[in-house]
Amino acid sequence: MTCPHAAARDAAPVVVDPMVQDLDGETDRIRAAGPLARIDLLGVPAWAVTRHADARRLLVDPRLVKDMAAWDLWTSGAVTHAWPLIGMIDAGRSMFTVDGEEHRRLRAKTSQALTPRRLEAIRPAIEKFTAELLDALEEAGRDGAVVDLKSVFAQPLPMRVVGMLMGVDPQANAMLTRQYKKFFSMLTPQEERLALLAELDVFYTELVRAKTALPTDDLTSALILAEDGGEPLTEEEVVGNLKAMVAAGHETTIGLVLNAVRALLAHPEQLRMVLAGEVPWEAVVEETLRWDTPTTHLLMRFATEDIEIGDAVIPKGEGVVISYRAIGRDPEQHGPDADAFDITRPAPNRHMTFGHGPHICPGAALSRVEAGIALPALFARFPRLRLAVPDEELRNLPVMTQNDLESFPVLLDA
Numbered sequence: 001m002t003c004p005h006a007a008a009r010d011a012a013p014v015v016v017d018p019m020v021q022d023l024d025g026e027t028d029r030i031r032a033a034g035p036l037a038r039i040d041l042l043g044v045p046a047w048a049v050t051r052h053a054d055a056r057r058l059l060v061d062p063r064l065v066k067d068m069a070a071w072d073l074w075t076s077g078a079v080t081h082a083w084p085l086i087g088m089i090d091a092g093r094s095m096f097t098v099d100g101e102e103h104r105r106l107r108a109k110t111s112q113a114l115t116p117r118r119l120e121a122i123r124p125a126i127e128k129f130t131a132e133l134l135d136a137l138e139e140a141g142r143d144g145a146v147v148d149l150k151s152v153f154a155q156p157l158p159m160r161v162v163g164m165l166m167g168v169d170p171q172a173n174a175m176l177t178r179q180y181k182k183f184f185s186m187l188t189p190q191e192e193r194l195a196l197l198a199e200l201d202v203f204y205t206e207l208v209r210a211k212t213a214l215p216t217d218d219l220t221s222a223l224i225l226a227e228d229g230g231e232p233l234t235e236e237e238v239v240g241n242l243k244a245m246v247a248a249g250h251e252t253t254i255g256l257v258l259n260a261v262r263a264l265l266a267h268p269e270q271l272r273m274v275l276a277g278e279v280p281w282e283a284v285v286e287e288t289l290r291w292d293t294p295t296t297h298l299l300m301r302f303a304t305e306d307i308e309i310g311d312a313v314i315p316k317g318e319g320v321v322i323s324y325r326a327i328g329r330d331p332e333q334h335g336p337d338a339d340a341f342d343i344t345r346p347a348p349n350r351h352m353t354f355g356h357g358p359h360i361c362p363g364a365a366l367s368r369v370e371a372g373i374a375l376p377a378l379f380a381r382f383p384r385l386r387l388a389v390p391d392e393e394l395r396n397l398p399v400m401t402q403n404d405l406e407s408f409p410v411l412l413d414a
Contacts, residue, residue: 013038013045016297018084018186020396023296023325023403031326036312039321041400042084042186044073046300046319050326052333052352054309060357063304064320065099070302072317084190087183087197088299088401094240096359103358106237110245110362113165113219119369122165126370129160130377138381141412146388149408153378154257155250158370162249165366166242167211167218172203180247186398204239219245245363253367255294255403257374260284262394262408263292263341264379265387270343275379283343285371290328290351291341296403298322298355324353325403382412 014029016039030037030048037048049055058064068090073079079086091097095106133153141147159173168176179196182188188196207220215221223238233241264271264284273279300319307314314320328351331338354364361367379385387394388409397404 011038013040014048015040016042016400018042018400019398020400023396027323027325027329030323031329034312036309036314037323039323041299041321044079044083044085044319046321047314048297048321048323048326049309050323050330052327052330055322055327055352056356058301058307058309058320059322059352059355059359061307062099063307064301064314065304066097066103066301066359067099068097068302070304070317071300071319073319081194082190084186084188084193085299085400087193091244092201092240093234093237094244095362096244097240099358105231106233106241107358107362109223109233110219110241113222114362114366116365119365122161123369123373125164126157126161126373127377129157130374133157134377134381138412141410144411144413146409146411149261149410150254150258150405151407154254154261154374154408157257157374158250158253158367161253161366161370162246162363165219165249166207166246167216167220168207168246176200176203176246177250180251181397183247184251184397184399184402184404186400200243201239204242205235207242208235208238248361249363249366251402251404252294252361252363253370255405256285256288256367256371258405258408259292259294259403260288260371260375261378261385262387262391263288265385266391267341270341271379274343275383279343281372281376282368283345283347283349284375285368286347286349286351287341287343287345288371289353290334290349292403293324293328293353294403295353295401296323296325297401298324299401322355327351328353384413386411 014033014037017026030039031050035051035054037050039046039048049058068074095103095110098106133156137147137152140152155177156173159177160170163170163173179200182196183193208224211220212224215225220238220242223233223241264274274281274284298321300321302319303314303316305316329338354361388411394408395406397406
């Protein structure tokens with residue numbers, strides 16, 4: 001009898017396309033490969049989890065860790081820093097790369113800084129940024145000109161917000177946006193990617209040292225300052241947290257805003273319902289997060305011992321990817337119409353796009369607040385907003401982990 005694990009291991013892996021030319025097709029192929037799909041990430045094999053229930057269990061399983069020392073391909077030297085995706089795993093010491101008590105210690109200050117009260121306190125600033133960017137969008141789209149909703153609105157908004165939270169000089173926002181885009185792009189040569197990571201380390205180290213000398217009311221200063229009786233974070237740990245949080249804090253919201261606009265424009269009756277107040281904007285945000293996830297694949301966790309998933313086994317020492325886009329369309333969780341965008345789904349919409357368990361995204365509430373402000377403001381200002389090109393002409397950037405569009409050309413007044 002053939003072991004199910006052996007059959008899955010011997011099956012041809014689903015190749016994750018670095019150019020992201022057919023995201024829907026790739027999602028379908030990964031789902032069709034089973035609850036635990038063998039995938040190929042630029043020549044490196046891994047297991048992709050494709051079902052909601054399995055992911056929910058695994059994300060709280062202490063046998064699945066972030067520590068690269070548990071990854072056989074890394075410890076054996078089969079994977080090195082020449083692999084283009086290594087920077088998303090070997091990202092320095094931060095709350096994103098450790099487990100257990102150390103993870104709790106590194107995450108505590110961030111959680112304290114992003115409380116509901118804090119988010120309400122910065123709501124006026126987000127509304128101000130939104131209004132300013134909508135003014136810029138209106139100016140760029142005068143007289144029927146085509147304007148890129150991404151570069152003028154959806155991209156600068158979350159970078160402004162996360163920069164404000166971290167105490168980053170606003171003049172650095174454009175530089176940071178460029179650096180992160182180069183880092184994630186599969187077109188960037190690996191030598192250049194490693195160099196820009198070093199440049200980001202220098203930038204954040206200088207920021208941390210400046211805030212150490214003169215703390216202000218921002219998250220960077222909060223991460224530096226030790227709690228009474230608590231162990232302070234090292235400079236390396238603060239830098240690691242900042243580097244990853246700025247990336248996650250703006251990339252996710254860009255995708256959320258653009259994907260929501262795209263889905264509503266493709267479903268005019270649902271757009272009419274939300275503009276008429278028949279369906280709340282919260283439902284749009286949650287359905288977009290489920291149906292067209294900003295994060296496609298989250299790299300990576302490692303099995304410290306064999307882990308059974310149904311009839312399959314994740315062997316000790318192998319890497320696991322959480323494929324959130326496949327999970328969001330799991331019919332076992334969301335019903336037989338899981339592939340359909342439907343803002344009238346019964347609440348609560350129990351998706352898992354921001355993760356689950358100890359490593360659940362610390363900025364999830366912030367992203368929801370930003371989208372909850374940006375989307376109604378956008379359509380209130382431009383109720384006849386429409387795509388300037390057919391939807392099928394929109395293209396993804398060559399980013400294997402994010403659902404990131406190249407551009408989003410629109411006309412503001414049909």
